[in-house]
Amino acid sequence: MLIQFLQDALFSAIAAIGFSAISNPPRRAIPVCALIAATGHSLRFLLMQTGFLQLHIVTASTIAAALIGTLAVIISPKTKIPAETYLYPSLLPMIPGIYAYRTFGAMVMCLYQDGESGFNHYFHLFATNGMTCFFILLGMAVGATLPMFLMKDISFQATRHNTGTPG
Amino acid sequence: MTATISTTYEQDAKCVCSFLSEYxxxxxxxxATCIRLEKNVSRIAVKMGMKTDIAIMPRHIHLMVTDPACGDTFTSVTTIRPHPxxxxxxTRLSRLSWEIADGDKSLDDARDYFQKIADTPPANPDAVLTLASLANAAFCRLFGGDAIAMLTVFIATFAGFYxxxxxxxxxxxxxxxxVACSFVSAVLASADSLFNLGTTPGIAIGTSVLYLVPGIVFINSFCDMLDGHYICAISRFFDATILxxxxSAGLCAGMMLMRTGMF
Structure with a gap:
């Protein structure tokens, strides 16, 4: 399990580095994105493990996204970079791509079915994967953005160099 | 949104309006999200001793700057030009807004610096291409793909992203x-399934197009919604949904061409 855990952290960090590059961040933001992504994804991995909390993927993703959002807000004033810069690349490794793919696949297969049982089978796959995908995304969006709004004073003063006076 | 007035030094409302609309x-x-835009613009305007009202539309920004000292009001409607x-x-624009607010930069200095920021060159495209391909391959591993699937995804992403x-x-x-990029990536990723190369061909195909997911637009849409900017939120959401x-259309076409089964 330890190897799996470390692998999870490593690959999510690589994914965050690559996807942060797409959004043209300041260079010094890239390692921070990797660190936040690895922490968030590893937490989700742990929360879902049998023998640990064994949470559902939706709950685990929401909690991990909240950690990512909080870390992004806390780190942003130290690096003088807006918290949003860290959010997207760090969240990306948790995007339910395979659920989305299966949802889409099942929808297409529904269209190709002549019989009711075949249609029902693929519609069931479409609905279960689609709902899981939707609620993971919703949980991630809520979890990651709420800390930014709850800590507005920190979030929107991150790029200020002269922090002597409140603003 | 209305900024409170605290005059520190006088500026011509027309100049301020022109600068703020470009900014x-x-x-x-x-x-940037709507909340950041409002806060930054308001921060600069307050320092200039002006009152601002701003309407953010999906394709235009409508800005009204009033000089409370003489009552002059200037309105500007700026078209938002597409930009990566x-x-x-x-980051640099937000920092500039604080530098103005803290009195480190005058409006003239800010104008010059703004131009420098606007001329910032994009990141090295070759480096971005390589990093994005590696990221998608790592993504494939996170979803449970094997080494062959990772290699396939790397190649498919490299070609699609290029x-x-x-x-x-x-x-x-x-x-x-x-549509075109998704099609190319899906066709190339189908090689894993077509030639029976690895044990997780479905994951390779499913992951190969994920670099095209408009994640930033989705997140910004949600931030705008939380802040009550529903028009921008809905507009961004539709943009992201259309993409x-x-x-999905490109992925579907690629899979149909290669006769790759989904289940």
Whole structure:
């Protein structure tokens, strides 16, 4: 399990580095994105493990996204970079791509079915994967953005160099 | 949004309005959320002793600057020009707003510095191409793909992302670009399934197009919604949904061409 855990952290960090590059961040933001992504994804991995909390993927993703959002807000004033810069690349490794793919696949297969049982089978796959995908995304969006709004004073003063006076 | 007035030094309302409209337009087009745009613009205006009212529309920014000392009011409607997402520019523009607010830069200095920020070159395209391909391959591993699937995804992403860079450079419509890139990536990723190379061909195909997911637009849409900017939130959401549909269309076409089963 330890190897799996470390692998999870490593690959999510690589994914965050690559996807942060797409959004043209300041260079010094890239390692921070990797660190936040690895922490968030590893937490989700742990929360879902049998023998640990064994949470559902939706709950685990929401909690991990909240950690990512909080870390992004806390780190942003130290690096003088807006918290949003860290959010997207760090969240990306948790995007339910395979659920989305299966949802889409099942929808297409529904269209190709002549019989009711075949249609029902693929519609069931479409609905279960689609709902899981939707609620993971919703949980991630809520979890990651709420800390930014709850800590507005920190979030929107991150790029200020002269922090002597409140603003 | 209305900024409170605290006059520190007088500036011509027309100059301030002109500067702020350019500033707001660039900030928004680089991928800033509405709340950041409002806060930054208001911060600068307060320092200049002006009162601002701002309406952020999906394609335009409507800004009204009033000088309370003499009652002069200037209105500007700026079109938001398409610009690749750049957090580097957002960071520097936000810092500029604080430098003005803290009195480190005058409006003239800010104007010069703003131009320098606007001329910031994009990141090295070759480095971005390689990093994005590696990221998608890592993504594939996270979803449980084997080494062959990772290699397939790397190649599929490399080709698709390169095509995206070429088509974007030639200013081809973004929706058409996404369909084409998704198609190319799906066709190449189908090799894993077609030649029975690995044990997780489905994951390779499913992951190969994920670099096209408009994640920043989705997140910004949600941030705007939380802040009550529903028009922008809905507009961004539809933009992202349309791109996701284009991505799905390209993926579907690629899989149908290669006769790759989904289940």
């Amino acid at each position: 707001a337009s660039l900030l928004f087009s680089c991928g 997402v750049s957090y580097e520019i957002i 095509l995206k860079q070429v088509m974007t450079k030639r200013k081809i419509d973004i929706r058409l670009t996404v 996701t549909c284009c991505l």
